[in-house]
Amino acid sequence: MSVTTYREAVRAAIREAMQKDERVFLMGEDVGHYGGCYAVSKGLLEEFGPERIRDTPLSESAFTGAGIAAAMAGMRPIVEVMTVNFSLLALDQIMNTAATIRHMSGGQFRCPVVIRMATGAGRQLAAQHSHSLEGWYAHIPGIRVLAPATLEDARGMLWTALDDPDPVLIFENALLYNMEGELADDAGAVDIDRAAIRREGHDITLLTYGGSLGKTLAAAEQLEGDGISAEVIDLRTLRPLDEGTILASVARTRRAIVVDEGWRTGSLAAEVSARIMEGAFWELDAPVGRVCSAEVPIPYAQHLEAAAIPQVPGIVAAARAAMGR
């Protein structure tokens, strides 16, 4: 075991992928000479050179599309988009090409591209750098959507994603990059199909992913002090959802709260809630609750920003309400 950060775990994953497979290269804005917008790729240019640590112009559509097509022609690109907000400039390529090409070509073409980007609020970067739109991407058939919330997943999801024959989007909550903890020295690839039970409990299931996992675990600790035993599920893969793990947990606890940094309307939380209703309605002792971001563009001022996104007291309150306390 060694102490590492989420940032270092992602970097180690990229380095290992590039060492293992000549076809892997990293492409994006400031990934090379600058050292990475979030310093994830710091040092990799020196190690692998400018062909494989490829700085791009500020042109999300072209370089994302180029990554998608390079994957179709035998490469294994990792495309880094600085934030999910900027990925909207590449949405045409992600949606109209990456997600559709396998089906539209009758199975003749596929693009095993991996597209990484930062998501989430909490750094006072205001509305155009702080949104959580991974739920939008989870709407789209033809792509896989991952949200690593732990050091193990930050280290291990990339390799599995690169092995996937289809496009995979990885959303890294920007607040997690500095997260520090112990990681096994031989930590390697992890599965990207299943949700994980991060904390076992029997009174209520708290379902979350990415940047809200830590807050949800903290809420579960508080609830324990109140005599409420909360199970915490980390969804990990937002598309396709691991319905089995979700429904099995809810069947045991009979209550559920979904915690999602996306906006409530049309959110991933809405989808998870509906799946529980469809699959476990008769097991429920209370309506499924949701803790989401306020329906507002994320503001700059710290107190307003904090109030806009899910926080521990809100999660605790929602869980207590579901328990009738």
Added chain:
Amino acid sequence: MTGAGTKVHLTREHGLALLAQMLRIRRFEERCAELYTQEKIRGFLHLYIGEEAVATGVMETLTPEDRIVATYREHGHALARGISMNAVMAEMYGKAAGCSRGRGGSMHLFDRETNFYGGNAIVGGGLPMAVGLALADRMQDRAALTCCFFGEGAAAEGEFHESMNLAALWKLPVLFVCENNLYAMGTRLDLSEAETDIAAKARGYAMPAEAVDGMDVVAVEAAARRLGTEIREGGGPRFLECRTYRFRAHSMFDPQLYRTKEEVEAWTERDPIARLRAWLEEVRYLHAGDLDRIEAETADEVEAAVAFAEAAEWEPVEDLMTDVGAEART
């Protein structure tokens, strides 16, 4: 029958082949228009009639390893590239034997065998794809080039700028072929572009670019061959603007209120097929019976394709969800 400054030695055999290819495309599409009115073919149908010289001339210069990126007006590109007419027609019908197994239709013809990457119905959407295919070839030391067809309407899209810049910056082996037919759907070039010289735009990215008479198949072929050679020699991307015209409406739903009959007639007089034919006659390459033979062979091929498509099976509805992603892991 040459564009200014180009010298092409055209044999009788090659001249007839160009004529036959353009006629194949035209007769195929004329039949498609009929089938559309009979509701055998549905969806959007964008005909290439009038523009055959571009796909025919450019495709002559490409190797089997080269990659093609096309637009939603791509029947001509698909046929000239060598996708079987049967597979293209079956795709028009939406049949399982179609080149995209009935999932793409007229606008999304694909064929792995011939490196044909569609069939992109988003104007400009194919440009980043061409950049990526060329990047992959360069990084894997392959000799192939990527040929990207697009209309002049795409020059108004941001992806045009981004892709030109990236291809030129990275010196990628891409031949950009702009099919300038003067109308972006129904909007005339000077109503949609501040700079109407499209080749001049490309030069703004430090990319050698030229314009050619797109109604002259020999001139198109000569220019594409020369630019292709420069690309293969490591010169980076090249840009070829082909000035052409579509004789038919943008799609089958288009009443063509935006252009005059006189204009259409004036361009029709420059019909690339009639021009090549006249030249072949003038130099005595076209012998008595040649044209009848080509027309008869083409008609047979088209009717065989219709019969093939008519008889082909529908993809079973049970297969609706196939090829959305890889089969689920266990």
